[in-house]
Amino acid sequence: MKKLRRKYKKPKRPWDSSRIEQEKGILREFGLRRKKEIWVAEAIVREFRRRARDLISIKDEGEKKILLERVIGLGLLERGQGLENVLALNVKDILNRRLQTVVFRKGFADSIKHARQKITHGHVYMGGRRMIFPSYIVPVDREREVKLDKGGKD
DSSP: OOOOOOSSOOOSSTTOHHHHHHHHHHHHHHTOSSHHHHHHHHHHHHHHHHHHHHHHHHOOHHHHHHHHHHHHHTTSSOTTOOHHHHTTOOHHHHHTTBHHHHHHHTTSSSSHHHHHHHHHTTOEEETTEEOOOTTOBOOGGGGGGEEEOTTOOO
């Protein structure tokens, strides 16, 4: 059986007031439940940036293409941008691609928290399949498949 590991790192300074205020604003803006969701997004950005730094130093074209296709497929970068732009990614870029944010921006919900509720209650479908995870990162090519169920509003 595979050992489950944490997908995030806690902050080194837990009582840093400027970080706490910044995280509160992000929680409010994106309708997140807990700060752990921010830390997971930070870990995703950290990993993309680490891979980009490594690829810049070793100049491996195959791996570079794979990383850029992945980042472009997630909608974090535009086509034609390079590894330098991967280094400029931030947490809000990842949070903007979450299913919860996509549902709200498409107008399926009245607020960002309403979007989360619709998803967790099973009212959102993607490609004919029910999606119940608000944290799902929606690829650009599947964004048009996000639909609300036939029941309409709550």
